[in-house]
Amino acid sequence: MSLGNPRACPLQTEADLLEAIKQDKWMITILDTAAKLELPxxxxxxxxxxxxxxxxxxxxxxxxxxxxxxxxxxxxxxxxKATEKELENMLAKMMPDVPWSVKNQARMHHVNQMPSFRDTAHAIACYPQTATSIGDKLKEGKLQLIAPYGVDDLLACRIAPTPLYVSRTPYHYIYLDRVNKKNWQRLWPRVRMEESI
Structure with a gap:
């Protein structure tokens, strides 16, 4: 992997991001494969x-x-939880080279010791980082983005906590621990952590 122009920012808007995904045959194949399961x-x-x-x-x-x-x-x-494993196996049969992970967000609040989620978008909004709080799906052949905090932090390569994880909240330590363990700067040197947390 070669580092291109560090000043280049080819993605400026959500529309740019959606177009980039549309042009990525690998991503579209994965989205199409997941859609075949017709999960709610x-x-x-x-x-x-x-x-x-x-x-x-x-x-x-x-x-x-x-x-x-x-x-x-x-x-x-x-x-x-066994249902999730069955679904992972189904996906693995369709695309064996993809490291599938399937999680039902109706139970994940138990795992994360949080209040229950209303739906998938709510669960994504409760991820620790804004740049990670994003989802993508194909619905009736149309690409849709779920981005409860928008895409500004993602496109700026900025790591910032979602509201549940800001400083002086009970979950802030989870945010810090996750950022440290992931060490995203090793893979993407332009990534920076938001200072005002």
Whole structure:
């Protein structure tokens, strides 16, 4: 992976980001594959979109490999963790080279020890970083973005906490711990942490 012009910012708007995803055959194939499961309130979130944006903002020619592709959905009628594994296996049969991770957001508040989520968009809004609080899906062949905090931080390569994780909140330590463990600056040197946290 080569570092392009550090001043280049090919993505300026949400429309730019959507167009970049539309032009990425690998991403569209993954979105189409996830859509085949017809899961309720489903999208692919977090690093799937973030890595694409940050790769482009860095001028990378090669894609930064993802640790996982986060398929999230909301089904309050079946919160059995085993169901998620079955879904991962189904996706793996369709695209075996993709590191699928499937999580039902109707149960994830238990895992994260938080109040229950209303739907997938609410769950995404409760992710620790604004740049990661983003989802993408194909609905009736149309690409849709779920971005509760917009895309400004994502496109600026800025790490900032979502409201639940700002300083002097009970979850702030989770935000700090996650940022430290991820060490995104190692992969994307232009990434900066928001100072006013």
């Amino acid at each position: 309130d489903c999208c692919i979130s977090a690093g799937f979109v973030r890595a694409k944006a940050w790769d482009m903002q860095h001028g990378y020619i090669e894609r930064t490999p993802l640790m996982d592709v986060d398929v999230v959905y909301f089904d309050a009628h079946d919160i059995d």
